[in-house]
Amino acid sequence: MEVYLYIALFAPLVGSLFAALFGAAPKTYLTGIAASGLLFTSFVSSAILLNYVLAGHTVHVEMMTWIAAGDLYIPFGFVVDQVSVTMMMVVSVVSTVVHVYSIGYMAHDKGFNRFFSYLSAFVFSMMVLVMSDNFLGLFIGWEGVGLCSWLLIGFWYHKESATWAANEAFIMNRIADLAMLIGIFMLYWNLGSLQYDVVFANIATLPMHIITWIGIFLFIGAMGKSAQFPLHTWLADAMEGPTPVSALIHAATMVTAGVYLVVRANPIYGLIPEVGIVIASLGAFVALFAASMALVNRDMKRIIAYSTLSQLGYMFVAAGLGAYWVALFHLMAHAFFKALLFLGAGNVMHAMHDELDPFKMGGLKKSMKWTWILMTLASVALAGIYPLAGFFSKDLILEVAFVEHHYVLYTVLLLTAGLTAFYSFRLVALIFHGNERHLEHGIHPHEAYTFMLYAMAPLGVLAVIAGMAFKTPYYLMVTHLLPAMTYHIHNHTTFWIMTIGTQLFVIAAITYAYKKYAKAVKVDKKVESGLLYQLLYNQYFIPKIYDEVFSKPYLKLSKLAWKEIDLKIVDATVDGIANIIYQTGEKTHTMQDGNLSSMLRWMVIGLVVLLVLAVAFTAGYNAVNLQAM
C-alpha cells in the first residue's frame, strides 16, 4: 500500500516538474496531458487506498527525517487514514477534472506549460497537507498551497489587479500562519512532539488554558486559509486568477484546508467546546455575511467566491459544534458542486470574452446548453434541494445546530440557505435566461470544447449523487477516527416540518430569483442608491477600511521609518558623532596658527595652568591634612 501512497503523493509533483521543464518553451499539449495523466494516476492510487481504508486499515509511513534538533524530531511522515483519504479523494478527483478542463480553458494562453506546472505543484502541496502525519508537515503543505495560490492568482502577472490580489492572498495567509506557528510552538514545548498520534494521545494531560490557547491559535491559522472573517477579503480578490484555479483552489480544496485542520485536530477541539462555540458562531456569521455580499455583487466569479465563503462558514459551524464528520462531508460535497459551478462560469467567461458582469449577459442557455444544465445542477445542489448533494450535507448542518440547541445559529444558517438559493439562481437567471444582452457588446458566444464538458461531467454526477450514495459508507468509514455523533431529530413531526419547510423556503427563494431576473433586468435606482445596497455592494467597505487602516498607514509608517527614523535619526546620529569629531578638528586646529609667539604662549599657558592646579591641589591637600590633624 505504501507504493500507492507514494504514487498518490508524488505523481502530481512529477507532473509539475515535467511541466516546469517546458516552462520557457512554447505551448505544448504534452504538458497538460502528462500532468492530467499523472493526476489521474494519483486519483487511482487514492481510490485504491480508499478501498484499503474502507476495509478498516490505515497506512502510515515515515519517509525520512526532516528536522531533528534538540528534542525536536520531525520526519516526512505520511498517514492515510479515514480523514485523509477522504481529502485525498476530493483533491484528486477535483484536480483531475480541473486539469483536463484546463487543457481546453488555457489552450490559447501563452503560459500554458507554466500553468500546469503550478497547478500540479498545487495538488502536490495539497496532498502533503492532507497526508502529513504531523503538524509541521501539514504546515509544509499549508505554505505550499499558499505559494501555488500566489503563483496562480498572479498567473496573468501583467495585470496589476491580479498581482495585487496574489500578494494580498499570500500576506493575509501569512498573518494566519503566524498564529498557526505559535500553536505549533505551544504544542511542541508542552508535549515535546508534533506527531498527530503523540499529540492527540497526550493533549488531555495539559492544563485547560493551554489547550484553549492551542485551539485558538490553530484556529486562527485555519481562518486565514479558509478566509474566515476578518481575513476573508483575499478570497474574492483571488478571483483574478484563471477560473480553473478558482475552481480547484479557491472553492474545492485549499480554502477547505482550514476545515480540514479543525477536523484533524478534533481531539484538541473536543476538549474545548467553548472555543468550538466561538468557531461555530464565527462560521455562522461568515455564512450570512458572505451570502449577503453575494446578493448584490455584479461579478460572476465573486458571487461564487462569496458563496464559497458562505459554505465554509457552514462547515465551521459543523466543526465548531463537534460534528466533525458532518463538516468533512459538507466539505466533500461542496467541493464537487462548487468546482462544477466555477468550471461552468469558466465556460461562460470564455464565451463572453472574459466578461464577468452577469448583467451584460443573458439567454445563454441557447448557445450553451450543457453549461446551462451543469451550472443549474450545481446551483440546485448548492441550494440544497433534495436529492442532490447539498441537501444531505448542508441540511445536516442545520440539523446539527438544531439538535445541539443552538437555535440562533440554526436561524442564521436557515436564513443563509435562503439567501444562497437566491443569489445562486440570480446568477443562473441572469446568465442563461432573459434577453441576450451581450449582443449589444458584439459578443457571439459559443459552447466550450466538448472534452471540457466531458471533464465536467463527473463533477455533475457527483454533485447529484454524492449526498445520496456516499453518506452512509462515508459515515461508517470516517467515524473510525472522528467522533461518531448522529444527529437525529427524534420528533418526527419536527423533522418533517423542518425538512420540508427548509425545502420550501429555498424553493421560494429560487422562484423569487427567477422572477426577478429571468425576464428583463430592471435596475431599481432607488434600491441601488440605498445604504444597505451600497454597504453590501462595497463589501461592507471592509477592503477600503483595510486599505485605509492597515495598508496605507503601514506604507506611510515604513516611509517614515526609513526617511525620518533611519536616515534622520539613527544614521544621522552616527554621522553626527563623526562630524562633531571632525568639526572639532576643523575649528580647533587653527590654534596651530603657525606663529611662534602663540606657540610659545601655549607652552606658557600649559605651564601656568599646571602651576595653578598644583597650587590649588596643595592648598586643598594642606587644608585636608590640617583638619585631619
Place this chain on the structure above:
Amino acid sequence: MQEHILSILIFFPALAAMFGFVVHKDSVRAYGITVAAIEFFLSLWLWNLYDPMTSGMQFMEMAPLVSAFGISYLVGVDGISLFIIILSTFFTLIGIASLTEKRRVKDLIITLLFLEMTMIGVFAALDAIVFYVFWELSLIPMLYIIGAWGGPLRIYASIKFFLYTFTGSLVMLVGMLFMAYFYYQATGQWSFSLLEWYRLILPVNIQMWLFAAFFLGFAIKVPMFPFHTWLPYAHGQAPTIGSVILAAILLKMGTYAFIRFSLPLFPDASVAFMFPIAIIAIIMIVYAAMVAYAQEDIKQVVAYSSISHMGVIILGIFSMNVEGITGSVFLMIAHGVVSGALFLLVGVIYDRRHTKLMSEFGGLASVMPRYATIFGIMMMASVGLPLTINFVGEFLSLLGFYKQSHSYTLVAGTAIIVGAIYMLSAYKKAFFGTVTNEKNKNLKDVNRTELLGLVPLVVVAIWLGVYPKPLLEPINNSVEAIVQLMHDKAQTLEAKQRIPDLSNSAGLNSTQEAH
C-alpha cells in the same frame, strides 16, 4: 596533512593570492576559479573527515605565538563553524565564477582570495587574539572592494563600514584583554585560548561588563539596531561580489561570535541581557522589514531584509536552548545562501541596466522568465517557505525563543508577515505588470556565466530545505555541548532555569565536554 587541514584551508588562499600577482590579467579569472575550487574541495574534504558525532573541537592545531602573553595560534572546528567555513569557500567560488566585473579583475580576485583567508580564519580561530586578527583583517579586503569597485558614494560607504566596525571591535578587544587579565588573575597565567576561557566562571557583575564590551563589537558587525546604518550604504555602494560576500559571510561573523564567545563565556549575563536583546532583535525584524518595504532601490530591499533576518538569528541565539541555537546556526547558513543569491540576482539586472531602482523596471517576468523564476525561488526562500533552506532555521529559531517568552515570539514571528510584504511587493514592482520602460524591452535573460553561480545556490537552497539533516546533526551536537556548558557554568538561579540541563536527557549520549 589531515591534522593540518585547517591551516591549509586558512593560508592556502592567501598564498595563492600572492602567487596571483604573477598571473597575467587575462588569465587571472581562471586562476581565481581554480584556487577557489581547490579551496572549496578542501573544505568539502574537511567535512568528509569531520566526525559528526563528536561535539567538541576537531582538527585542532596549536602553535605558540606570543607565549609570554598567552597568545597562540589555535584553530579548530566544530559543527557550528564547519558549515560556515564551507559556506565561505562556496561563496568565494560562486562569487569568482560568476564575476561580471570588468575593471581591474586581477586586483579584485587577489583581494577576494585574501578575504577568503580572513573569513575562514575567523571561523576557525579558537584563540581570541587570532580571532580578532582575522576579524579585523577581513575589513580591509572588504573596504577595498567597496571603495574601489563601488558606486558613486563608495568612499563614504567603505569608510563608514570600516570605521564603524573597527570602533566596535576595539571595544571588544578591550573586553578580550580584560578577559585574559581575569584569567591571569585566576590562574597566574596569560591565555587567550577560548577553550581555557570556557573553564572560567566569572562573577556576574564582571560578566555584565564584558558581555557589553563584546556585544558592541558583535552587534555592529551583525548589524543590530541601532548600529545597522552602515549596512545599507555598504550594500548600496558595493559591487555585486562585495555585497554577496558581505551578506553571505561577513555578517555571520557577528552572530557566530555571539555563540562562540558571549554565550559560553557569560551565561549569566546572556540570560540577564536576553530580553533587552530580544527587544532589539524584534526591532530589527519589524523595523528593518518596514524600512525595506519603503525602499525604492531593490538592492536596498535585500540589504534591509538581511537586517531583518539577522534579527531572527539573534533571537534564536538568545533562546539559550538547543533548538533555538541550532536553528540560528542553520539560519546563518541559510541566510548566507539566500541573501547571497539575491544579491547575485540584483547584480544580474544591474549589469544590464546600471540601475537598481525598482521604478525603472516592471514586467521583467515576461522579458526574462528564467531570471524571474530564479529570483522568485530565492525570494520565496527568503520569505521562509517550508522546504526551502530558510524555513528550517527560522522555524527552529522562533521555536527556541518561544520557550523563553511567548509574547516576544509572537511579535518576532511577524517576521514571516512583514518579510512577505516587502519581498512580494518588491517582486511585484520589478517583475510583474507590463513592460513600460523601453530600455527593458530587449533585456537578455540570464546567461551561462550567471547561471553557473545561481543554479548551485538554488539547488542548495532547496536541497537543504528538504534534507537539512547532514548539517543539523553536527550543529546540534556541538550546540548541545555549548548549552550544557552554559548550564553548568550558570550561577544565577534564573540562568540555571532558563538554560536547559541536557545531562539527564538522551540527547547527550553523543556529547562530550567541550574541552
Place this chain on the structure above:
Amino acid sequence: MEITLTHYLVLSTVLFAIGLIGVMRRKNLLMLFFATEILLNAVNIGMAAISHFRGDYTGQMFAFFIIAIAASEVAVGLGLLIVWYKRTGKIDLDQMTSMRG
C-alpha cells in the same frame, strides 16, 4: 636686612617670570633669544644660591653646565637667526607662519 635664600629664590623666580613674559611678548627673534637667556640665568642665580646655602657644589656645577649650554644655544640660535635674516631680511616672528594648521 639679612639676605636669605628666600630672597635669592624670589629673585630667581621673578627673573624667570620676566623671561617668560619676554618669551611670550617679544616679536623680535633676537629679543626672544635674550628672553630665553634670562630664563636660564634666573635658574643660575637660584642654583648658585641654593648651592651656597646647602654647602654643596652640585648646584654650582649645574650652573656651570647651564652657562655652557646657554652659550651653545646662543651660538646655534644666532646662526639660525643670521641665515633667516639673510633669506628674508627680517627677524620678525609674525613673518614666520608658512606652516600652520
Place this chain on the structure above:
Amino acid sequence: MLAPISISLASLNITTMAPMLIAIVGALAILCIDLMKEGLHKSFYVMVSLLFLLLDLGAVVDFGNVFLKSGSVLGMFDMMLIDGLSILSQIIIVAGSMLFIPLALTSKRFHEYNYPEYFALFLFMIAGFQFMVASDNLILIFVGLETASLALYTLIALHNRSKSFEAAVKYFTMGALAAGFFAFGSMIFYAITGSVEINQIALALAKDEYVNIGFVLVAVVFLLGAIGFKLSMVPFHTWTPDVYEGSSAALAGYMSIVPKIAGFVVAMRLFEFLVHSGVVWLQVVLYVSVVVTMTASNIWALVQNDVKRMLAYSSISHAGFVMAAILIGTTQANTALFLYWALFSFTNLGAFSMLWVSRQKNLIPGQSSDHPYEKFAGLVKTMPMAAIMIGLFMLSLAGIPPFGLFWGKIYMIGAAVSGGYTVLAIIMALNSAIAAYYYLKLIVFMFMKEPIAEYQKYYLMNASLSLKTIIGIAAIGTIFAVFAVNPLLKVITLFVYNSGY
C-alpha cells in the same frame, strides 16, 4: 680648603661611557677625515657612521649581558647609570639611527648630505640621547638633552629650505624655553632635597614624607613642561607638525622615534616614583594629559591636508598613547612602552621612508606642501607595490592586526586593563578608531581614486637601492612582527623588571 681628591680609576668605571664615547669618537673621526680629504661621497660617511653605530650597538648589547649577570652598573661618580631601561632605550636609539642613516642615500641630491658635518652632528646627537637615558642625574640628563637638541636643530636647518629654517627656529626657540623649564624644575628639586639625582631625590622626599608637596608639585610642573615638550604632549606639542613639515621626511621620521624614546625614559625615571608614591595630583594630570594628547592630536590629524603633517599629529597621538605606560607604572606597562616603541619605530620608519622616496625637489604650481594627499591618488594603478607598502604601514599605524603596532597596542591596552585603568583602556581603544580615519584617508586616496597626472613622475623619484632595502626591512618588521613579539617581550620584561620598573 679643598679636601684632597682621591679617586680610583676603577671606581670611575669609565667603560660605562663607552657607547657614547664611540659615537663621539665617530663624529670626531668624520670631522677629521673631512679635514684631511674633502669632497668624499656621502655614501662614505653613511657607511662610516653605520660602522660606528654598529660598534656603539655592540657596546650597548655587551652592557646588556653585563646587566643580566650583575644588575645595574654605576659609573663616573654615579653620574652614569646603566640599567635595563637605559640599555633597552639605547638599543632602540642606536638601532633606529642605524636604520635611518641609510636614508641619506637618495638617488636625488640633497645638499645637507654633502656636508660631513651632517653626519658628525648626527653622531653627536645620538651620543646626547644616550647620555640622556643612561643617567639619573638631572645635570647629565640636561646636558645630554641639550647636546642632542642643539644638534637636531642644526640638522633640521641643514635641509636648506625656507621651511626648514622656519622649523628649526621654531623648534629651537621652544626648545630653549623648555630647557629653561627643565633647569628651573631641577632647581626646585635641588632646593627641597639638596640633590639632583633622581633616586636621591626620591629617597629624600620619601624620608620627609612629602611635606613640601607644594614645591614638589611645582617642580614636577616645570619638568613636566620640559619633558612634555620633548614628548610633544598637548599643549607643549605645537612645534611638532611644523617641524616635521619643515624637515626632510627622513629626519621627521627619525624625530618621531628616537628623541621620544629618550624622553620616555627620562619621564619614567622622573615621574614613576612619584606616581607610585601616591601623588594623586600627578596621576590625575598624567591621566588628563594622556587622554588629551591622544584625542586632540587625533582630531587635528583628521583635518590635515598633508600626509607628513598628518603623520606628525599621528606620532603625537602615539606618544600620548605610550605616555599612558608612565601613568600606569606597572612592569607590564613599562614593558609595553618599549615593545610599542620598538614596533612603532619599524612602522614609522617605513611610513616616513615612503614619503621620502616620493619627495620632489620643487613644488609644482598649486601645491602647498611636500606631500599632499592628492599626490598619492591612484597610486595603486601606477605603482601597486608602493601603494601596498604605504597601505601596509598605514594599517599598522592604525593598529590593524596582525601588523606590527597592533601587538604593541594590545599589550599596552592589556597593561592598562591589568593596571586597573579600564576606562583609559577604552579611551585608548576608541582613539584608535578615530585614528583609523586619517590613515584610511591615505589608503582611500591611493586605492580608490584616479591618479593625478602631474604628480605621477614624482613617485619613487628618490628611490635607491638602500632606501628600498630600508623600506623592505621596515615592511618585513611590520608584517612579521608577530613572530618577534614573544622574544621581544621576554627580553624587555627581563630588563625592565630587573631595573625595578
